[in-house]
Amino acid sequence: MKIGFKLATVNLIFVLLIITLGGAFAFTEQKTNNSFKSLSENDYPLQVLLKDIQANVLGRGMNELSLIVTKDLMYIENIEQLSKKITTNLQEAKSLNIHTEEKVEVEKLEKDLNLYLDLSELVVQKVKENDIQGAMDIHYGQEMMAIDQLNKDVAELLDHKTEAVEESIVSIQEISKDGFILAFFISGISIIVAILSGLWLSRSIVNPLKNLTRVSSKIADGDLTLDVSSPTKARDEVQTLSQYFGTMVNHLRDVINQVQVNTEAASYTVDNLANQLEGAQAASEEMAASIEVVSGNMRRQQENIEEVVQAVQRTAEGMTNIEKMEEITLQAVHENKEQAGQGHSAIQKAMGQMENIVSQEHEMAEKVHKLVQESEQIENIVKIITGLAEQTNLLALNAAIEAARAGSHGQGFAVVAEEVRKLAEQSAQSAKEIANIGSSIRQGMQNVVEAMEVTTRVVEQGMESVKISGVGFKSILMASDQVVNTVEEVNRAIQKMSNEAQVITKSISEISTASQNVNLSTEHIKAGSQEQAISVTTISSQMRDFISILQELQGKIQQFKV
DSSP: OOHHHHHHHHHHHHHHHHHHHHHHHHHHHHHHHHHHHHIIIIIHHHHHHHHHHHHHHHHHHHHHHHHHHHOOTHHHHHHHHHHHHHHHHHHHHHHSOOOHHHHHHHHHHHHHHHHHHHHHHHHHHHHHTTOHHHHHHHIIIIIHHHHHHHHHHHHHHHHHHHHHHHHHHHHHHHHHHHHHHHHHHHHHHHHHHHHHHHHHHIIIIIHHHHHHHHHHHHHHTTBOOOOOOOSSOOOSHHHHHHHHHHHHHHHHHHHHHHHHHHHHHHHHHHHHHHHHHHHHHHHHHHHHHHHHHHHHHHHHHHHHHHHHHHHHHHHHHHHHHHHHHHHHHHHHHHHHHHHHTTOGGGHHHHHHHHHHHHHHHHHHHHHHHHHHHHHHHHHHHHHHHHHHHHHHHHHHHHHHHHHHHTGGGGHHHHHHHHHHHHHHHHHHHHHHHHHHHHHHHHHHHHHHHHHHHHHHHHHHHHHHHHHHOGGGHHHHHHHHHHHHHHHHHHHHHHHHHHHHHHHHHHHHHHHHHHHHHHHHHHHHHHHHHHHHHHHHHHHHHHHHHHHHHHHHHHHHHTTSBO
8 A cells, every 4th residue: 555545544534523623613612602602683773673672762751751740841842852752663573584472572562652652642732731740640541551461561571681691591501512512522533543553554554664763864874784664565665665765775886896996996097007107117218318408409500500690691792792893894805805906006095995804704713713612611501500400300200109109198299399390491502502502603603713814814815915916906906805705604604693692692691580489499399308307297296195095995994894
């Protein structure tokens, strides 16, 4: 039987008892109300009206006697008002819901009252006629007899009504007593039913709950070996709760066993992970040292590149000066050619100009030789840059290897190491391009030197020709043409060298920027490696804390008996 049905049955019994008790109270109250209603609406009002009639009759008699004695007609108005009150009281008494016998008595009272009023009117009339003796005879004779009969009727009716009221009061008391006895009887039955219901509910609900409480206390102490089964055979919610509670204990026992196994496995795994983190920490420190070496090499490479930039800038300035001097030489050659056409008279002047040309050619040759030496210096610096780039590439490879050894913690550093390797390869490639350009410039300078030597020899031959004879003036003109062509060729070569020098300057600037980026990347790698070392240290400490927590959890689990 379900607990809800049990409780509903008990509640239904209580409801029936309450309804019975309420019905008894309602019946008693109804009878009492009817009695009180009859008293309040009929008995008491009739008594009040009868006493009012007596009082008004007495007042009328007093006013009538005063009228006879004083002959003051103002008492007539009082007599008339009292007559109206008496009539009104009588009509109200007749309108009450009274018994038949009482109605007969009221009708008799009405006849006697009308007789009295007629005699009283006759007395008033005698007084108005100034027949005082006749008025006194009627008043003390017939009227007094009528008043006595009227008082007798009122007294009888009041006595009868008083007896009826007393009987009603006794009836009300008996009804109240019967209601109290019935209520006491029903209340006693309710108490007995409540006690029996409590014992029944206690046996079927409270005792199994006490058993569950006892088992719960044992489970709270860590004992999961108890048998959680209800001692009763009732198929109610308590039995269902016991079954579910037993299932919960079995599941909790399985969970404790599984947690114990998982805790031991987690402890072993965390120990291995802590050892691996210590290895990763050592690898991070080694990688940080390697990155520090790379950073130093990159700083030295940056300094060498800055020296190359300065050398290339000086070369570009020298090429600009050579170009200006070559323009001056070309202009002088043109002027020499024009003057050579003017005749033999200009030979001496041409010889002077040729000497000037020879001097300028020697000076230009010296500057070209100096440029060749500086280009060789550039090649040496480029070789140094190439070596640094190869060393940087090797260090980036080592950093990538160390990052791979670090596992997932070194993925970010592997990406940065790859970028460093690419920048190193770009630096090496740019250095090769610079070397090729420098070789081209040196070859151009050699051509310029050879052209200058040819120009110098031609000018010297021209001077010899002028000195030997004016007959060779035509040869001078031809030599001048050759000089013009040679100088123009030299000018073109110098312009090409100037353009290539600008390309070198741009490439060196790009290498400098790339070197700065590589240096910045190495600094980032260095900072990242330091952060990684700190993170690994923190994780290692957390792993140790986690081991302590697992050990504490194992201690807690061992408190359970499964």
